Amino acid sequence: MSVARAEADGGRDSWSAAESAVLAEAVHCAPSVHNTRPWELALHGRTAELRERTVLAAQHDPEGRDRRISLGAALANLALAIRGLGWAAEAATGSADDLVTATVVGTRRSRPTDAENRRRRVLADRRSHRHSFDRRELPDGIRDALLDALAAPGVTGRWISGPDEALAVARLLDYAARVFRDNAEYQRDLTLWATPRGSGVRPDAFGAEGLAAVGLTTSRTRLPDESLLADRIQREAVLVIATSADTPQDHVRAGAAMEQAWLEAVSRDLAASVMTQPLHLEEVRTGLAQRLGLTAVPQMLMRFGLPVEPEVGDR
Numbered sequence: 001m002s003v004a005r006a007e008a009d010g011g012r013d014s015w016s017a018a019e020s021a022v023l024a025e026a027v028h029c030a031p032s033v034h035n036t037r038p039w040e041l042a043l044h045g046r047t048a049e050l051r052e053r054t055v056l057a058a059q060h061d062p063e064g065r066d067r068r069i070s071l072g073a074a075l076a077n078l079a080l081a082i083r084g085l086g087w088a089a090e091a092a093t094g095s096a097d098d099l100v101t102a103t104v105v106g107t108r109r110s111r112p113t114d115a116e117n118r119r120r121r122v123l124a125d126r127r128s129h130r131h132s133f134d135r136r137e138l139p140d141g142i143r144d145a146l147l148d149a150l151a152a153p154g155v156t157g158r159w160i161s162g163p164d165e166a167l168a169v170a171r172l173l174d175y176a177a178r179v180f181r182d183n184a185e186y187q188r189d190l191t192l193w194a195t196p197r198g199s200g201v202r203p204d205a206f207g208a209e210g211l212a213a214v215g216l217t218t219s220r221t222r223l224p225d226e227s228l229l230a231d232r233i234q235r236e237a238v239l240v241i242a243t244s245a246d247t248p249q250d251h252v253r254a255g256a257a258m259e260q261a262w263l264e265a266v267s268r269d270l271a272a273s274v275m276t277q278p279l280h281l282e283e284v285r286t287g288l289a290q291r292l293g294l295t296a297v298p299q300m301l302m303r304f305g306l307p308v309e310p311e312v313g314d315r
Helices: 002-007 017-028 065-084 115-119 140-150 164-179 184-193 228-237 248-267 283-290
Strands: 039-044 047-051 089-095 099-109 155-159 237-243 271-275 299-304
Touching: 017 039, 017 065, 017 228, 039 065, 047 065, 065 089, 065 099, 065 115, 065 248, 089 115, 089 248, 099 248, 115 248, 140 155, 140 237, 140 248, 155 248, 164 228, 237 248, 237 283, 248 271, 248 299, 283 299
Parallel strands: none
Antiparallel strands: 039 047, 047 099, 089 099, 155 237, 237 299, 271 299
């Protein structure tokens, strides 16, 4: 719905059916862990509320960190949709029955900014690009724009820079891969990222015993190859998103910041992917903060770059 159409409805004190459909679609487009959409959307007055919904706990997310990050991404989409309808959007988080709630209130008429319009237009275009990216480096101006997009109270972003930091991150991912060696999905994500394109990793190679990130098919092999991962991290644009604390509300804030940066990237014809599972381990969060000199709590790694379509044998 355009701002002009929304202004014509300005006398109403609640969301119209058309507006409600816009808000519901925006939330539906948000990324979520295993596509579970672990939230419920309730609309009343000029308020839109997301309530954390417990779903069958994934093996890799026993504490619900990814669930709350997913809710944060939905919150970002919801706020963008409300801005697109021509309302100032005031967001807040809380809790009820030990579950997170997030509300956005349309407080007054306010036109969206160009950046908000640009991100809102690509809500349905956001996809996760788990393969490696084009080798061209992201210009500093693009990196700054992505950092600006995720900027929010209590949230910071930090680019991985230089061979020492790349190797430190690779070693932590190596450690996490060995902890999660029986998780085929995690091993697959690392493989798609770290395995050179054209190596022909077989789709049926991902079994219950996991897969080495360089295509080795035994869980007894060291997972993954540190030098290959470090090289890939150094050549790509890899961002750490961190929060000032580690509460459930902080997980939501991190998810909202992640989605803003992701949409900004898509609006600039870039692709991105997110990795959270290694940071479910407290020792990985602590190690990453120490090695990067962070006082904040790392919540996820994001990769950005120009997308390259997978070759036929690499799909």
